[in-house]
Amino acid sequence: MLWGCSSDSGDLFHGFREVEFKIIELLAAPNISDFIPMLSWFDLQGRNKEMQKQKEHFYRILDRIIEERIETNSTKMEGAVEEEGRKDFLQTMLELKDQKDASTSFDIVHIKALLFDILTADTTSTMAEWVMAEILRNPGVKTKIQEELTEVVGINIVEEAHLPKLKYLDAVVKETFRVHPPLPLLIQRSPDESCTVGGYVIPKGSIVFINVWAIERDPKN
Template identity: 50%
Template sequence: DDNEQKGKLPLPPGPRGLPFVGNLLSLNPELHTYFANLVQTYGPIYKLQLGGKLGIVVSSPSVAKEILKDHDIIFANRDAPIAGKQVAYHDRDIVWNPYGPEWRMLRKICVREMLGNASLDAVYTLRHREVRRMVRTVYSKRSSPINIGEEMFLTVMNVITSMMWGGTIKGDEGTSLGAEFRQVVTLGRFDLQGIQGKTRPLFARFDQIFETIIEQRLKMEEGERRGIKDFLQLMLQLVKDEADAKTPFTMLHLKALLMDMVLAGTETTSNSVEWAIAELMNKPETMKIAQAELENVVGKDNIVEESHLPKLAYLQMVMKEVLRLHPALPLLVPHCPVSSCDIGGYMVPKGSTIFINVWAIHRDPTIWVNPSEFDPERFSGGKWDFSGNDFNYFPFGSGRRICAGIPMAERIVMYELATLLHSFNWKLEDGMKKIDLTEKFGIVLKKATPLVAVPTPRSSCAALYA
């Protein structure tokens, strides 16, 4: 009898928890390194008592494969933290929605309608406009130190919001909204401490913004609306078309997806660009190779276009290596099994929270040579990709819940990185020798100290910066 067999399996090993509080008190803020150290003691699958919940942390390719591939239907659900639920219109979004018809419908809309190559091509002019705006902004601050993370965050936010609803949020409102987006990202996604109270007012503010944008759009004349090409227009059409479907796409879904795109896309993408520039500045030789390729493919006095990206083989290797060392979500998004399951010879109970420590797998010395060394060459010859089929390298997750935004992320990171490296040289402020590459671990992996660097234009052609 299957259940009897399972009953005989032990739970994974793990540190002895205190009653009630569990291991929460001993979780130091640098969760990923803390988790990696526990691997030394307990092996590739271990348990942690997180308050009233059982957490299971997985840190090897073979165990990750059992969860994300062999038993992926059992593990295709999410364990939504309270703050995440608060933000996600009660699970109506794609990140936290339980696996089932509603989730499949959302996934189809995301992958087919919004994040497929055709839809992304259709909103290229909007992305292009924001990236050119970024170049002008950086150019206006040339020869003085700028905070790259901050600059990237605002640019990515504007790129994503302009694809969503065509408009960017300007000036002070943009800055304050950016700060609020950031707060939700940092608060909402790793809610072990139950910070629900803090997310509620932010959520209400988002909802208000979305309501206003939707209302403005609906007030427009039919004809005028038809001329607009952005994701909001596409989704409003879907709400209309799918009203009688078995699993209808509703206004609530529409707002939840807008929320997801902005929250899941902004900080993760801007951090990747910041990490890339930091790693390249630390390795000037590598930076030179990337810039030489750009000069070769784009030309010194031409503007980088997205059509150049597929030809930038070395820059693609740089992006892959950045995501190996600094995966945007180092523990992915937690999974939750719908039934108990034998994983790696242990019993993983129904309802536990499963963290896949992709950060640890990407730095495992049995898989990677000199794992903490930044070396894009390891990806030469098209080795590894973002498909999640190889469990030694899966920065976007794997299986049914693999990140739906890969094509968008790839384009935005590559486009911004290519533009920044092609248009400017980057150096540290006077007197600084080396960049501090320490990581700050949250649900999103960030640099502990923001990257501040000085841009100087690489071309004397004024039109490049106009």
């Protein structure tokens, strides 16, 4: 879906899954520097060093994938008529990059960043598993979802245009997010300037942890 081939094919992806899983593991690993910022310079647990090593390996793979696609596109453009068909994510991003009338700048760095985020963001697959688990545990909910899909989609494949009409399924997904947040604490925030949130003054440079688990269980929200 991302670039048109399996991550298990060829020497290009040697160690791809390992480095991807290692990055996800490092993102979730406890880091004392997150709680005591003054220690971040020392990298006592070696998290930053290891993450940088894995990121460099990951980006080398992405660089090769993008370079090969650009070369392939150049070859096809030499007197060939572009074939109509579905495009993968990388092809769409490269075409956006080459648009002369684009309102915002878009380059290879942005493409690699998007691919990196998609491949290392494990929350989507985790939430899909939780949704399916809760549906299986609640036969009545499953029946209602099936009836809605039959009414809205029928025997066709679900398209983006169907999504606004699948209101019950949307509610099920949102409720699953509430009951099973991917992480109890969101990624920490740090304001660039002092501000007031909910009556509390947040000084500039403070590290703020948001307890989404507690928020989603607060009856006042």
